Amino acid sequence: MARPLVVGVDLGGTKVATAAAGCDAAIVSRVTRPTEPERGVDAVVATIIESVEEAVAEAGATLDDVAGVGVGSPGPLNPEIGVVTFAPNLKWHDVPLGALMRQALGVPTYIENDANLAALGEARYGAGRGSKNMIYITVSTGIGGGLIFDGEIYSGSSFVAGEIGHMTIADEDEGPRCGCGNYGCLESLASGPAIARMARELIRHGEETMIVDLVQGNIELVTSEVVGRAALAGDAAAIAILGKAADYLGIGIANLVNILNPDTIVIGGGVSRVGEILLEPVREVVAERALKPAFEAVRIVQAELGPDAGVVGAVCLVLSKLKTRECRTGARS
Amino acid sequence: MARPLVVGVDLGGTKVATAAAGCDAAIVSRVTRPTEPERGVDAVVATIIESVEEAVAEAGATLDDVAGVGVGSPGPLNPEIGVVTFAPNLKWHDVPLGALMRQALGVPTYIENDANLAALGEARYGAGRGSKNMIYITVSTGIGGGLIFDGEIYSGSSFVAGEIGHMTIADEDEGPRCGCGNYGCLESLASGPAIARMARELIRHGEETMIVDLVQGNIELVTSEVVGRAALAGDAAAIAILGKAADYLGIGIANLVNILNPDTIVIGGGVSRVGEILLEPVREVVAERALKPAFEAVRIVQAELGPDAGVVGAVCLVLSKLKTRECRTGARS
Numbered sequence: 001m002a003r004p005l006v007v008g009v010d011l012g013g014t015k016v017a018t019a020a021a022g023c024d025a026a027i028v029s030r031v032t033r034p035t036e037p038e039r040g041v042d043a044v045v046a047t048i049i050e051s052v053e054e055a056v057a058e059a060g061a062t063l064d065d066v067a068g069v070g071v072g073s074p075g076p077l078n079p080e081i082g083v084v085t086f087a088p089n090l091k092w093h094d095v096p097l098g099a100l101m102r103q104a105l106g107v108p109t110y111i112e113n114d115a116n117l118a119a120l121g122e123a124r125y126g127a128g129r130g131s132k133n134m135i136y137i138t139v140s141t142g143i144g145g146g147l148i149f150d151g152e153i154y155s156g157s158s159f160v161a162g163e164i165g166h167m168t169i170a171d172e173d174e175g176p177r178c179g180c181g182n183y184g185c186l187e188s189l190a191s192g193p194a195i196a197r198m199a200r201e202l203i204r205h206g207e208e209t210m211i212v213d214l215v216q217g218n219i220e221l222v223t224s225e226v227v228g229r230a231a232l233a234g235d236a237a238a239i240a241i242l243g244k245a246a247d248y249l250g251i252g253i254a255n256l257v258n259i260l261n262p263d264t265i266v267i268g269g270g271v272s273r274v275g276e277i278l279l280e281p282v283r284e285v286v287a288e289r290a291l292k293p294a295f296e297a298v299r300i301v302q303a304e305l306g307p308d309a310g311v312v313g314a315v316c317l318v319l320s321k322l323k324t325r326e327c328r329t330g331a332r333s
Numbered sequence: 334m335a336r337p338l339v340v341g342v343d344l345g346g347t348k349v350a351t352a353a354a355g356c357d358a359a360i361v362s363r364v365t366r367p368t369e370p371e372r373g374v375d376a377v378v379a380t381i382i383e384s385v386e387e388a389v390a391e392a393g394a395t396l397d398d399v400a401g402v403g404v405g406s407p408g409p410l411n412p413e414i415g416v417v418t419f420a421p422n423l424k425w426h427d428v429p430l431g432a433l434m435r436q437a438l439g440v441p442t443y444i445e446n447d448a449n450l451a452a453l454g455e456a457r458y459g460a461g462r463g464s465k466n467m468i469y470i471t472v473s474t475g476i477g478g479g480l481i482f483d484g485e486i487y488s489g490s491s492f493v494a495g496e497i498g499h500m501t502i503a504d505e506d507e508g509p510r511c512g513c514g515n516y517g518c519l520e521s522l523a524s525g526p527a528i529a530r531m532a533r534e535l536i537r538h539g540e541e542t543m544i545v546d547l548v549q550g551n552i553e554l555v556t557s558e559v560v561g562r563a564a565l566a567g568d569a570a571a572i573a574i575l576g577k578a579a580d581y582l583g584i585g586i587a588n589l590v591n592i593l594n595p596d597t598i599v600i601g602g603g604v605s606r607v608g609e610i611l612l613e614p615v616r617e618v619v620a621e622r623a624l625k626p627a628f629e630a631v632r633i634v635q636a637e638l639g640p641d642a643g644v645v646g647a648v649c650l651v652l653s654k655l656k657t658r659e660c661r662t663g664a665r666s
Contacts, residue, residue, distance in 0.1 A: 076626050085626075132490060133490045149487060155594070156593060156594025156595065157594050157631070158594060158626055160626045161592065162592065163591040163592060166624055167588045167592060168502055168587065169501050170503065171506075180624060184503075254501065255500045258497075259478075259496060259497055259589070259592070260489060261491060261495075262489070289501065290499075291499055293409050293418075294489070294494075
């Protein structure tokens with residue numbers, strides 16, 4: 001059978017994750033390589049291209065069998081012309097990634113924002129299966145998002161929609177100044193670093209918590225991941241800190257529910273790994289604050305695909321774009 | 334020519350505005366009647382039906398010439414089954430308006446939320462002409478909105494999207510409790526009543542302002558309309574009050590710009606009639622707060638259709654739904 005494979009690439013600041021999948025988005029081979037952005041644009045592009053070739057070879061196929069390649073990249077980018085406009089982590093400016101890959105591989109290549117692809121992956125094969133209007137929120141070092149309306153990525157008028165983290169939800173006196181320059185951004189109040197900051201403040205105020213032991217007394221080592229571990233072990237202070245983050249997240253999500261009336265909110269990213277300790281108080285805040293008919297229409301769930309969301313989304317992007325019959329009839333989407 | 338007319342109805346709490354239009358949405362006749370909701374559901378429905386018949390007759394046509402009727406109603410409602418779920422101003426619960434009108438008139442009838450139709454009207458024939466992703470914000474007694482994505486109404490998963498006024502943008506100590514039960518809602522901080530409240534507070538604090546003269550010393554008579562008149566006459570206090578409302582509106586709009594990356598924001602409703610006195614500071618706040626690539630993609634403009642937005646939107650709704658060739662070839666949209 002000709003062209004039965006699609007390849008998804010998740011280009012991150014530290015690693016390039018690549019997977020070859022069938023037309024049902026089931027992954028058949030994986031390749032992970034370090035990104036090493038310090039080696040320059042050409043080297044990173046070569047790494048991506050080699051990863052695709054390797055993943056295809058590992059799947060027992062050749063490039064002739066590949067119907068398309070999808071790449072999720074950080075940063076503002078233009079999916080229509082395949083150019084990564086700006087990716088600070090990679091030190092990329094105006095890199096025509098789509099054209100470079102098409103040239104090297106001879107295969108249709110589509111690029112898209114990484115958060116949008118994680119959203120698409122969760123919508124099609126993750127926690128958002130069956131959803132029509134879904135909002136994906138990633139809570140980690142930053143807070144970002146991807147919007148799926150009517151089953152497809154909504155990327156806005158200049159492809160930068162979904163900046164959920166820079167929603168003002170509080171006054172200037174709440175939390176530190178955000179990286180964007182404002183005060184009161186959701187990201188400055190509920191992201192991983194915000195959770196770590198709240199924990200350090202509590203510890204400095206003499207609060208007794210297991211977190212201190214987990215970092216062997218060095219509170220500079222406190223991260224949201226450590227707070228999460230303590231909370232999962234039942235530590236009251238850690239649970240309270242996550243509750244405070246959930247308050248802020250709940251306010252932001254209630255805003256999104258009121259404005260966009262989604263059927264599903266999927267929460268991913270490192271911080272979400274604590275699961276119900278975070279999600280339950282989030283749901284309570286949203287129930288309390290969102291308008292009733294909008295709240296009744298939405299479920300708020302934890303992401304399911306974890307670190308795979310990006311590559312699965314990249315595969316889904318290709319499946320969405322493909323007109324080739326062999327892949328369309330095979331695709332579950 | 335058969336069926337060359339479409340009819341739009343804007344059902345409000347005080348009046349029913351009806352217009353017959355050609356397939357280019359140009360209005361050829363108008364009828365306005367009092368709603369009189371106290372006379373009961375049947376009487377109001379009869380008023381709507383008679384208004385449609387009258388508008389068609391005034392256009393020199395008969396119902397046979399009507400391709401479709403669109404009705405904008407206060408919501409929540411279900412446009413798919415044509416039922417107004419709940420309209421507090423009308424005291425309506427589960428009124429099958431679409432079916433009742435289709436039965437009486439023998440013409441395809443479509444119903445939609447009034448704010449969504451005002452948005453559609455502005456997008457097609459008003460300040461949003463040429464836009465793809467537009468947000469309509471009405472600032473009057475409340476703050477509401479309508480979302481146009483890819484040129485069409487986005488109404489969400491249970492048809493209640495666009496509740497922009499109930500976006501939390503500030504802490505609990507800012508402004509009074511909102512009608513929705515929360516604190517810090519955009520509506521409680523920047524709506525007409527919020528502007529009137531700020532004016533009354535300033536006057537009570539001894540601020541010198543023309544507003545006092547305009548209400549002949551009775552500060553209970555202060556409304557946002559009076560504040561607007563004073564501001565247009567150059568009154569410094571009134572301009573400052575509108576500037577404060579613009580600060581809040583700007584924060585809410587910056588949030589929308591970051592989340593949805595629209596190309597156009599159209600501001601309508603009574604409060605917007607002051608024009609640039611409000612819009613200029615709004616734009617400044619958005620420029621300062623929104624992320625640069627999203628801000629650069631958006632223009633923020635005053636609504637153009639005024640009280641006609643609803644009927645024009647209702648006409649556009651019909652034109653969108655119609656498959657009839659005679660209307661599609663004639664429609665500018």
